[in-house]
Amino acid sequence: MFRYFLRRTSMTAVTLSLVGIAVFLIMRMIPGDPASLMLGESATDAQLEILRSRWGLDQPLPIQFGYWLASVLSGDFGISTRTGQVVLPLILDRFAVTASIVVLAVFIAVAIAVPAGMIAAWRQNSLIDIVAVSVATLLLSIPSFWLGLIMLLIFGLKLGWVPVLGFVGFDENLLRAASFIILPVITLALIETGVLIRMARASTIEVLRLEYVTHARAKGVPEWRVLLRHVFPNAFAPTLTLIGLMLGNLLGGIAVLETVFTLPGIGRLLVESIFARDYPVVQGCLLLTATVFVLINLVVDLLYPVFDPRITVE
């Protein structure tokens, strides 16, 4: 158990260093002088010179990486060339908005999809199953931003139940904040439900065929107990991996949905910064989302033995 823990954690450390190298190289591949990219057009020659020497831009690339890593690890992500804000608090702030939507949506999706997928699998090829699979396939074929637009049209413009534009933080007014994020949350939850139902169903079907399930039934275990105690833990493990990937992907990638609902999330920030050539913010967004993605996968890997203890055996 401890060895498993250690191995996964050290693998994560390796991946994180690779992520660091990747972001560093990506930023250096942008045409132009790195110092003026980071300081913006208004920088004076003296400022540029200071940054060049601080980053060792006259030295070989590996040494430059060392300087860069040291500043990033100390939390110095630079200053936005567009707004002059310090990058780290800015991206954390925006990330919190995205995270609250994504976590809520995925939570709702799991609560609906896992039982639905298991029931569909349990009654495979019945009417319930066919309906569940069809609805799931349909849901995952709708682009999130389009579904968002339609939701906004129905509940925002036509019915007027929720505000169409703007955002209020949770710390300001809980109820008003909720009214801004309810539509994006439902939109996202609907689409992810589609993906998760199919996964939960497929893995449950595989487990239901195993002999220990037949054995449990044969020795007279009640059906609900067979499903909950014997089938669920095994069937949930692959779904858990998918949930991790999904969380990681969504935490970095709901820029389109944030655009539709005019939410100040991290995806929207990244897109705006790309447009404004605000490279310190672009770099910060990339580092943060990739790190979160890697860490979530680590958490999933560490949770995995809870459902499937065999995984810890070498």
Place this chain on the structure above:
Amino acid sequence: MMNKANLIAGGALTGLLLTAAIIGAFWTPYDPLRLDMLNRLGPPSPVHWLGTDEFGRDVLSRLMTGATASLSIAAVTVALAITAGTIIGMLAGSARGWTARGISAVSDALLAFPGILLALTLIVIVGAGRNGIVIALAIAYLPGVMRVVRSTVLSAREKEYVEASRVIGNSELYTMLAHILPNCLAPITVLGTSMFGWAILSESALSFLGLGVPPPAPTWGNMLASSQPFFEQALWLSLAPGICISIALLGTNLLGDALRDRLDPRMAAI
């Protein structure tokens, strides 16, 4: 039974769009770029089947041209990702030692970025626009192809028939192409079908954000983006491109399911 229904429905939907895209490349009812300020935001009518947009342009013509753009971008992206991914994946699968480890490390690092995020970043480097999207998406999908090919090669290269091919004196390259590569075809076909759908979705998302094909050239994504201000007065403008994207995704999803069942017998009953 469900497999057959998937195949028919998926094939029909994909075929419908392909036909629209091919016709749209040569002929559209109207010039998709022709302005007609007298007919701004016209509702669907016998003259303009799907109405006109904020500049009086015919929506059906624009959707057809958009289909050509979206499907060709997706096709080129998938072809690039599969070709490059297969070559690198086979190298990674057959190489040993540091080369193999190096390639895996780079692909792991790329896989650590959420797909659309990686595409967004690459667009920063290669620039927005049609070619930018193709290159960025192809690179973003490449590690996925590579991983599938690599794992297939790893399991195939220990098989007896591969060993036999070497023993009778076939070159390493011939063995690779004639005996190992065919094993990769089934998983690549399945992955390629899904990737085609993702590429259409990602392209429309990037165009929606303004990072894709620039207006006035129509794509489903930028049509959807420019329809937003006219949401209440001209609903058809937002509905039409969204339905097209959904049909494309539904078609490729169903086709992908059917192909996976057919090519991977283990999955057939699921």
